[in-house]
Amino acid sequence: MNFRVTNDKLSFRTTGDTDILDITREVSDKVAESNIKDGQVLIFVPGSTAALTTIEYESGVIQDLKDTIDRIVPKSIPYRHDARWGDGNGYSHVRAAFLGPSLTVPVINGHLVTGMWQQIILIDFDNRPRTRNISVQISGV
Amino acid sequence: MNFRVTNDKLSFRTTGDTDILDITREVSDKVAESNIKDGQVLIFVPGSTAALTTIEYESGVIQDLKDTIDRIVPKSIPYRHDARWGDGNGYSHVRAAFLGPSLTVPVINGHLVTGMWQQIILIDFDNRPRTRNISVQISGV
Amino acid sequence: MNFRVTNDKLSFRTTGDTDILDITREVSDKVAESNIKDGQVLIFVPGSTAALTTIEYESGVIQDLKDTIDRIVPKSIPYRHDARWGDGNGYSHVRAAFLGPSLTVPVINGHLVTGMWQQIILIDFDNRPRTRNISVQISGV
Numbered sequence: 001m002n003f004r005v006t007n008d009k010l011s012f013r014t015t016g017d018t019d020i021l022d023i024t025r026e027v028s029d030k031v032a033e034s035n036i037k038d039g040q041v042l043i044f045v046p047g048s049t050a051a052l053t054t055i056e057y058e059s060g061v062i063q064d065l066k067d068t069i070d071r072i073v074p075k076s077i078p079y080r081h082d083a084r085w086g087d088g089n090g091y092s093h094v095r096a097a098f099l100g101p102s103l104t105v106p107v108i109n110g111h112l113v114t115g116m117w118q119q120i121i122l123i124d125f126d127n128r129p130r131t132r133n134i135s136v137q138i139s140g141v
Numbered sequence: 142m143n144f145r146v147t148n149d150k151l152s153f154r155t156t157g158d159t160d161i162l163d164i165t166r167e168v169s170d171k172v173a174e175s176n177i178k179d180g181q182v183l184i185f186v187p188g189s190t191a192a193l194t195t196i197e198y199e200s201g202v203i204q205d206l207k208d209t210i211d212r213i214v215p216k217s218i219p220y221r222h223d224a225r226w227g228d229g230n231g232y233s234h235v236r237a238a239f240l241g242p243s244l245t246v247p248v249i250n251g252h253l254v255t256g257m258w259q260q261i262i263l264i265d266f267d268n269r270p271r272t273r274n275i276s277v278q279i280s281g282v
Numbered sequence: 283m284n285f286r287v288t289n290d291k292l293s294f295r296t297t298g299d300t301d302i303l304d305i306t307r308e309v310s311d312k313v314a315e316s317n318i319k320d321g322q323v324l325i326f327v328p329g330s331t332a333a334l335t336t337i338e339y340e341s342g343v344i345q346d347l348k349d350t351i352d353r354i355v356p357k358s359i360p361y362r363h364d365a366r367w368g369d370g371n372g373y374s375h376v377r378a379a380f381l382g383p384s385l386t387v388p389v390i391n392g393h394l395v396t397g398m399w400q401q402i403i404l405i406d407f408d409n410r411p412r413t414r415n416i417s418v419q420i421s422g423v
Binding site: 002003004005007042044046047048072073079080081082083084085090093094096097098100101102104135137139 | 321322335336337338340341342343345346347350354381386387395396397399400401403421422423
């Protein structure tokens with residue numbers, strides 16, 4: 001069987017302001033559709049105010065993550081980005097740069113190797129609702 | 142030569158509570174065994190309380206990293222995850238989400254391109270000893 | 283068309299001390315030269331005092347990112363690495379481990395899928411000027 005690559009998009013409506021979405025099922029569905037059994041899925045969010053990582057998706061720890069991000073990169077301090085551009089989302093840019101825009105997960109026997117309590121999350125740090133078009137690339141055999 | 146993909150597992154015993162292990166040699170050995178000369182190794186830790194990154198593995202900077210993590214995501218503050226589930230490892234989940242579960246390193250001429258003082262580390266943030274089964278996927282020619 | 287992999291290097295002079303460089307054009311040029319239309323580019327910085335991520339490259343938010351890093355992993359507190367080795371760059375190592383040494387971006391129709399305001403950045407955290415040789419690996423069809 002030949003090594004090949006498929007490119008898909010997933011679209012999500014977000015509320016902004018550190019909105020955290022579980023996108024595991026949508027990514028898994030794309031892996032199943034690709035019919036690639038062994039390889040990897042690369043997920044990438046275009047844009048400079050959103051990020052991807054994994055977490056146990058339950059409301060307690062989701063709030064803990066938000067509280068931690070608020071403490072580390074506060075919304076309420078002045079940002080030079082806002083002074084220059086008036087966007088009001090300087091904190092969003094800094095948060096996104098810290099968490100990073102990409103995530104790669106191995107695919108084995110057609111399944112993501114994520115743990116049972118480990119979900120793939122999209123975090124939208126922007127200060128307003130957005131539609132995010134995520135790139136989902138599956139490569140393998 | 143054909144592009145191909147190999148999937149392996151590596152197993153590690155950890156003590157938990159931000160236990161940091163140098164796994165460079167084990168990953169390098171898998172690369173050598175794969176006989177893939179040009180490509181990449183994707184390392185992924187299933188589970189929501191562990192992470193992967195690189196650092197110079199010497200005891201001073203390892204302690205510096207632990208101290209920094211303790212300062213940024215303290216163990217001693219209340220977490221909603223703990224209030225809901227009583228696991229006591231809310232801090233572990235938040236730390237893991239920040240650092241991230243995956244790392245990809247290019248392989249050239251059969252060798253990792255990591256720097257001489259740059260080691261691949263597994264960090265177990267959980268609050269108890271664990272056995273971690275890490276996914277090591279090598280793809281290339 | 284066959285799946286294949288190309289390995290390149292990019293070299294940058296940095297000033298150190300959280301010098302942040304926009305390397306998007308150089309990476310894009312390598313993608314164009316590779317003639318790979320669908321696949322991914324893996325960027326990796328060898329060394330334990332530098333990192334890669336994405337951000338909107340404008341001077342306001344670049345300074346915001348530096349200020350945030352200074353607040354989270356301060357230069358001015360004692361580090362055990364410095365006590366042991368006298369390098370004075372313990373803070374550089376910790377910062378680099380947090381941000382991470384690798385970034386993977388999908389390539390579709392010969393172009394990076396990064397957003398219009400999203401640039402690929404190299405951050406040199408070391409406490410002195412360096413020459414950084416970054417690994418740029420493009421794989422796909």
